[in-house]
Amino acid sequence: MSYVTSNQPTGTPTWIELDVPVAETERAKEFYGALFDWEFAVGAPGAGQYTVCLLRGHAVAGLRPVTTGPALGHWRVYIATDDCDSTAKRVLDAGGTLIESPAEVGDRGRAALAVDPVGAEFGLWQGRGRIGSGIVNEPGSLVRNDLTTPDPATARAFYPAVFDYTLDGDDGQPDTDFTFLRRPDGHEIGGIMGVPQGAPSAWGTCFEVADADAAVARAVAAGGTAGAPSDMVHARLAEITDPFGNTFVVGERPGAGES
Structure with a gap:
């Protein structure tokens, strides 16, 4: 089985999440649960509550509640880094922009959202309490x-x-x-x-x-x-x-x- 037990090396896609309108969270859980046999847990308190998607009890993805703004239209990928702030600076130096500057995500890690020079959005993830996806490269992940x-x-x-x-x-x-x-x-x-x-x-x-x-x-x-x-x-x-x-x-x- 392809379990991940520690932070992935810098540059590795490590987490994925989907922006979901708050009112559609339950419908999203129904769809992805039926498709991938996922179960779900509340990942963080707050408005709408971030939902963690689980495969055999391991976190594999997230549903991010949103109330405003344009739909992304696809799953967002977070790329691993061992220093979110340093990598965010490299994004800017290389011609990208930051939608969300590096910030703590509780005890789970430090994250940022960026857009590259061709207009594609991606995230940065410096894992702590959550290393990223706990299972990869097998059905449902x-x-x-x-x-x-x-x-x-x-x-x-x-x-x-x-x-x-x-x-x-x-x-x-x-x-x-x-x-x-x-x-x-x-x-x-x-x-x-x-x-x-x-x-x-x-x-x-x-x-x-x-x-x-x-x-x-x-x-x-x-x-x-x-x-x-x-x-x-x-x-x-x-x-x-x-x-x-x-x-x-x-x-x-x-x-x-x-x-």
Whole structure:
């Protein structure tokens, strides 16, 4: 099992959360509980109350209550850092902006929200009481985050400047503009995909599932919409939109659905 028991190295996607209107929190719990077999717990007191999504009792994601402002339209990714303030300064020095400056989140950690130079939002997380997702890379949990943007060159300059990533092209897909992002130790943490001009820049989230076709059926039955699953090089993927208009991807590893 892919349990995480300590803070991830700086530059690793470590937590995901979804902005949910306060009045829709229970509906969101119904949808994602049906899709991923999650359970839920109150993560912090206050208006609306932050909801922690649990897989076998381990925190894997969060539902952030919101009352105003535009919907993000997708899950927000937080990238691990061992010094939130220092990394936030690197964001600014590299041409990004801060929506929320570094601040304590109770005893759970220190966080900031940023926007990169191509307009994609992401968070920074310096874990303490909560290290981030306690389970990854298995059904019902985070498996991957990739940035899609019509300006990949700018993104390829920004993220190495902030997180010391190295870049690798994808020789296996010569017809796509895709760049792997790797930590200094060589570990792949995601990638940057160039998309046509006019498309919004955003970090996407992929959840692992045991059976992509079954996940699509569950999502539709729970009130979402979905595209047909398709077989890619490394997984069988499908895009799902939840009842509130947020999109994400589910992925089934080759052979995962076989008995």
